[in-house]
Amino acid sequence: KQEVTQIPAALSVPEGENLVLNCSFTDSAIYNLQWFRQDPGKGLTSLLLIQSSQREQTSGRLNASLDKSSGRSTLYIAASQPGDSATYLCAVFSGSRLTFGEGTQLTVNP
C-alpha cells in the first residue's frame, strides 16, 4: 500500500525567504507526482505535475523535483510572499490510485 508523508506539517517563514517542502512515498512504482495548493475552505489547485520519467518541473517561483528511486520529492518556493500562505499537498499516482500526503500548512508573514 502506497503511503505518502509530508514534512514539516506546518511552517512559518518571513516574507522573502526561500523554502523547501518535502514529500516522501513508499512505493517507487509511480506514474507521476502532483503538487497541489489548498486555501482554507477551498478546493485543490494543481501547481506542478512531474511524470515518473522527469526529474523536475518549474512554474514561476515554484520548482518541484522528483527522485523516484529514493521515493522523495521537494517543492521549492523562491522569494515567498504572504499570498503563498496555504496548505500544500503532494500526491502520487500509482496502480490505479492517487494517494495524498497530509499536507504542509505554510504561513508567510509580512
Add this chain to the structure above:
Amino acid sequence: NAGVTQTPKFQVLKTGQSMTLQCAQDMNHEYMSWYRQDPGMGLRLIHYSVGAGITDQGEVPNGYNVSRSTTEDFPLRLLSAAPSQTSVYFCASSYGPGTGIHEQYFGPGTRLTVT
C-alpha cells in the same frame, strides 16, 4: 470547457437519509474518482472508475455506492447517511489509464453535514 463540476456545493442531511452527490466532466476523461477530506486525515479515496461500466473500491468505500453509466458522469450515493460521513467530498478526473496521462483535475467540492 467547464472542467469537473460537482453539485450540490453544500448539503445538510439527517441520519438515515440518502442522497446522491453529482460529478460530471466534459474533458472525455476515462478515469474518475471520489475523495473525502477530513481534518487530520487528509484526502482519502472512496471509489474510482477507469471507464464507463467499471468501478472499484478505494480506501474508505463503506457506506457509499457508485456507478459509471457514461464517460461524463460519476455520481456518489450515500445509502443511509451517518454523522461519520460529515466531510468535504471531492471528485477528480484524468485521461488515464490507457493513455498514461494521469494528471488529476479536481472539482470544487461538496461540503456535507450529517446531523
